[in-house]
Amino acid sequence: MDAMSRGIGFVREAESSLQRLIGELATRQQYAELGELAKLAEAVTILLGRFQPARPGGRHIRDSRVPRVVHLKDAATPTVAVVYPYFERGGERLIKVGWSKSDGAVYEHRAPLSTVMAVRATLQELGKGGKVVAADRLLPLHIDGDEIPSYQVYLVLAWLRGCDAIRACGKTGYAVVGNRLEPSAVQDFWSSLKDRSVPEEAKS
Numbered sequence: 001m002d003a004m005s006r007g008i009g010f011v012r013e014a015e016s017s018l019q020r021l022i023g024e025l026a027t028r029q030q031y032a033e034l035g036e037l038a039k040l041a042e043a044v045t046i047l048l049g050r051f052q053p054a055r056p057g058g059r060h061i062r063d064s065r066v067p068r069v070v071h072l073k074d075a076a077t078p079t080v081a082v083v084y085p086y087f088e089r090g091g092e093r094l095i096k097v098g099w100s101k102s103d104g105a106v107y108e109h110r111a112p113l114s115t116v117m118a119v120r121a122t123l124q125e126l127g128k129g130g131k132v133v134a135a136d137r138l139l140p141l142h143i144d145g146d147e148i149p150s151y152q153v154y155l156v157l158a159w160l161r162g163c164d165a166i167r168a169c170g171k172t173g174y175a176v177v178g179n180r181l182e183p184s185a186v187q188d189f190w191s192s193l194k195d196r197s198v199p200e201e202a203k204s
Helices: 003-027 031-049 113-126 150-162 183-192
Strands: 068-074 077-084 086-090 093-100 105-112 166-169 173-176
Touching: 003 031, 003 150, 077 086, 077 093, 093 113, 093 150, 105 113, 105 150, 113 150, 113 173, 113 183, 150 166
Parallel strands: none
Antiparallel strands: 068 077, 086 093, 093 105, 166 173
């Protein structure tokens, strides 16, 4: 690996750490602390964007794994920076909250906990011995004979990457990080998500 590739790898590691930290703050709705940190994340995003492959005509391809920083403002609150995507749970469902640039609006994708655990188990099995697992090897994935929608599989992959349970290898490959795909570890990640089904007053 040449020096430039190593350097880009270091920046990607920093981006991943920032993404996790900002995601934690956004999940806890600690928007007051997000401003300067979001600026730093945006600077890293721009830096990484300079080294993405270019389409004919010189336009760069945006890496969809890099978080998007969106500045929101309404009449009642000052401008806050919200970093998308971020993840929550609603009962037994994983929820990805993302930002659609084309629609200029927030969207949500959901996957049941059973899908999370099926993806976890398949990744752990295929990734034994440090093997890199291509995303398409997870498809089609079935539970009790029923095929899981592919978008749910990719939703779970994005969440596990944000938890640092897997790391990206190349464009579409993933490798397991230590023991962070063990059932108990993933359950801990799950429990740490903000749960929409629990009223705020019940948490205090």
